[in-house]
Amino acid sequence: MAKVLVTGATGFIAGHVIHQLIEAGHEVTGTARSASRAGPLNQTLSAYAGRPVSLPIREADLSSDKGWAQASEGMDYVHHIASPIPATVPKNADELIIPARDGALRALKAAKAAGVKRVVMTSSMATCAYGWGDQRPNPITEEHWSQDNGAADMTPYIRSKLAAERAAWDYVNGEGQGLELTTINPALVLGPVMSGDFSASVQILTQLMSGKLPGTPKVGFVVVDVRDVAAAHVAAMTSPVAAGERFLVGDRFMWFSEVAATLAREFPAYASKLPSRDIPAWMVHLIALINPPAKQLIPELGRERHISSEKARRVLGWQPRTSEEAVIAGARGLIEAGVV
Template sequence: MAEKNEIVLVTGGSGFIAMWCIIQCLQAGYQVRTTVRSLKRTETVLQGLRSAGALNTETVVFKEADLLQDEGWKEAVEGCTYVLHVASPFPAEAPKHENDLIVPARDGTLRVLRAARDASVKRVVVTSSFAAIGQGHRGRDPSKPFTEEDWTDLSGPGVGAYEKSKTIAERAAWDFIDQEGGNLELSVVNPVSVMGPILGTEISTSIQVVSRLLSGAIPGCPNIEFGVVDVRDVADLHLRAMTHPNAKGERFLCMAPPAMSIRDIALTLRERMGPQGRKVPTRTIPNFVLRSLGFFDSGIALVIPYLDEARPGSIEKAKTSLGWNPRSNADAVVASAESLIYHGVVKV
């Protein structure tokens, strides 16, 4: 258990990963502080925490702070031992201007790091993404798994605003630590598509895949493959990266291998959800059909670059260095589906 006087700041407290980080920090005995862009979000966050059975939610302290503004960050980090910087935009569709994502991700990360350094925080864990590792590598040997040594090639094909925002923000974080970080330590977690139990009716972009399949909202399965990981395991890796000596100055790929195709996800739902999975389509949508639909649906356009691309990854580093062992990708998918039904987001 944590020392009673150790405070952890979790940025972006209303987010999917952030709420599970808060839950696990409370379970571990930390005092928890979290930022939200508006204090009007406080009750929504607390309801989500309570829905998961979190203990001591009344002790969570909320601070108002925005990634685009300097105000509030000094007060948010004051007295904290650790910071989990989870807040970052993740769009459901491509933005009109890529800087709408890049600027908040990069500048917000630097704001948090400067405030943490000035407040003598011991370590910051930044939530990056597989998008900063595995994009722009068309033609790569599909049998070669991605590792923490890999970086997204910003000049490569199919690299959009989101991939750029995560790569640029993470690069900026490492450069900051090297050049002006002082005694501040940095660790980075790079999750793939995050699934698992939702905590309310708001759902992340990754969960929308399961939601659309479960409700029968899409006619079939695009030829897309990606890594999957349960949000509870993402939070667990954040806490390990926050305190473990081996995590200082390191980044960790966060997934439950192997990668899954959308058809794999659909078949898992059909097999594991019984009658509740009866609407799930399992036929494959040809690439040319999906590309045509992308002209009319910006959400579909966002996934076009991922067609027929294999993205295997290795988690040996997190397993051997930190003792991390995630649950299966199928269990993460099913947990998403069960919670979508439980919270009434999907009617089956």
């Protein structure tokens, strides 16, 4: 079995990658901004796994060189998952772009120096599907790249993911030649949360289930279950044909109204809180003034972005759960964690 480093170990996707790697028998180490996160993280992982988990944590921050060399030493593989994810839109895009890009390069350079075989990096559908305007391909594939052209949908978060992945490929194709890189580019990640500390992507469910929205805006996303994102990472780690490849992973596009209807059907106790009517675009703009997370919905109003995950299915043998399963599992986890 392999020695594997998972960066950003306390994150939503990372927790599931760690769980699946441990279940497969690998020796896993994580990174976090503080080693003090080890205790709470191991409690969370143990509760989810149903058995004791003791994951060593090495301190490493995206914004500092300190700790990366030590974290990568002796590792066969690295899953670089750490990346800043905002709950609200920052005033300065560089707050996200710089740590995402420079952090990816720190992880890759440390892996190269340590003789790591391959880095599997968590990227995003965001690096493929944005900035196209009305000319966007349908469906989006791994051949496409988002256009950082000042378009309204090129938010700071999307620009940060694009900058990080571009920098990663430039590095392994140049100075870092010899280090294998694979990227996993998930759509909107839902599915079971391990604790009340979860990704900003799950806020879509908390917004719907907490009664904060008077209706559903005309917004939708391709959905993918976090367990399937983790499975793609683990498969890509050792697949001989995955090196040098990007993999879009997602099931299907769902409008908010579909998500709300699924939740109302599966969780009738929340039906009174869930919105049952559509709201016009102008109302979303008003809501965003008092509910900051809603601001991130504005560029998505009325847009459908579809992706193809055919490559992941064909190359990695990837078989995802349905979008509905991801929604239901995510909501059930939030209820059990007492978040909604």
